[in-house]
Amino acid sequence: MTSPVLHAEGLTKRYGRRLALSDCTLSVPPGRVVGLVGPNGAGKTTLLQLAVGMLTPTAGTIRVVGGRPASGAAQLARVGFVAQDAPTYAGLSIKDHLRFAARTNRRWDQRMAEDRVAALGLDPGQRVGRLSGGQRAQIALTLAIAKCPELLVLDEPVAALDPMARREFLRALAAYTAENRTSVIHSSHLVSDLERVCDYLVVLVASRVRLAGDVGELLAGHHRLTGTRRDAADLPAGVQVVEANHTACQSTFVVRGDTPVNDPSLTVEPLSLEDLVLAYMSQAVTSSRPDLEATR
Numbered sequence: 285m286t287s288p289v290l291h292a293e294g295l296t297k298r299y300g301r302r303l304a305l306s307d308c309t310l311s312v313p314p315g316r317v318v319g320l321v322g323p324n325g326a327g328k329t330t331l332l333q334l335a336v337g338m339l340t341p342t343a344g345t346i347r348v349v350g351g352r353p354a355s356g357a358a359q360l361a362r363v364g365f366v367a368q369d370a371p372t373y374a375g376l377s378i379k380d381h382l383r384f385a386a387r388t389n390r391r392w393d394q395r396m397a398e399d400r401v402a403a404l405g406l407d408p409g410q411r412v413g414r415l416s417g418g419q420r421a422q423i424a425l426t427l428a429i430a431k432c433p434e435l436l437v438l439d440e441p442v443a444a445l446d447p448m449a450r451r452e453f454l455r456a457l458a459a460y461t462a463e464n465r466t467s468v469i470h471s472s473h474l475v476s477d478l479e480r481v482c483d484y485l486v487v488l489v490a491s492r493v494r495l496a497g498d499v500g501e502l503l504a505g506h507h508r509l510t511g512t513r514r515d516a517a518d519l520p521a522g523v524q525v526v527e528a529n530h531t532a533c534q535s536t537f538v539v540r541g542d543t544p545v546n547d548p549s550l551t552v553e554p555l556s557l558e559d560l561v562l563a564y565m566s567q568a569v570t571s572s573r574p575d576l577e578a579t580r
């Protein structure tokens with residue numbers, strides 16, 4: 285499949301006067317592990333819930349693996365979703381979860397599910413309510429991947445986990461994506477986590493997509509410029525300033541642009557993924573209540 289795994293045009297979700305997602309136009313290629321990143325309240329959960337059909341748009345369109353989200357049994361089978369709180373049934377055992385999932389998912393892989401539970405060292409007879417948060421997140425991931433989806437959507441599944449459990453979860457995810465050709469969209473505000481697993485980045489800030497693209501290309505197309513204090517207008521032509529910081533005698537800019545900067549008065553440095561994301565996120569701090577718009 286070469287068509288986008290997620291294609292949104294003018295996608296907007298509004299709660300009364302509050303914009304949760306604003307005019308989002310985005311096309312995510314298939315076969316990628318996408319990091320969806322943004323500060324609290326940016327609209328990540330809203331975008332993911334629109335993608336899986338748990339929410340309907342106020343305006344605009346979204347198509348996921350070629351179909352309208354949750355438009356029927358076939359479409360539901362093509363998308364796996366782990367919600368923010370990794371929901372499971374506390375009173376049911378792990379085995380009961382697998383049995384229930386086997387009956388409700390047409391492409392269910394029982395062997396894969398059982399192997400994952402065994403690899404996690406969990407007793408299938410154990411009630412899920414007695415598992416730790418990390419173990420429950422692993423069970424939720426197991427349920428989502430053993431349905432063999434074309435797209436796996438994960439909404440901050442590691443947010444509540446300790447560093448060890450987080451590493452285990454991300455390791456399991458990386459192993460799974462290396463073996464399968466499943467596309468993944470994974471939201472988080474922990475860039476360090478995304479850095480390990482993602483090859484495509486979407487930055488959402490204040491309900492808008494600020495940046496989207498292949499991680500390698502984005503890193504190659506952004507730089508940090510440092511030099512004596514100056515205005516952005518004094519930078520070489522062809523660079524677009526993403527973030528500017530000034531001290532009394534020095535200026536530092538995060539810039540976007542493919543043209544090499546050959547100005548000996550400027551030091552040019554590469555950015556880490558975290559620097560890049562933070563530069564775009566810092567744009568939110570300067571805007572005042574961008575999430576509120578007058579009702580039209």
Ligand SMILES: Nc1ncnc2c1ncn2[C@@H]1O[C@H](COP(=O)(O)OP(=O)(O)OP(=O)(O)O)[C@@H](O)[C@H]1O
Pocket residue numbers: 299302303304305322323324325326327328329330331473575
């Ligand atoms: N049911 C709702 N009713 C009203 N406003 C909502 C509702 N759900 C979300 N919002 C608002 O929409 C905006 C986006 O919320 P969303 O949960 O998508 O953000 P997020 O990026 O996932 O945040 P976090 O990282 O904190 O989970 C926020 O301003 C939030 O307050």
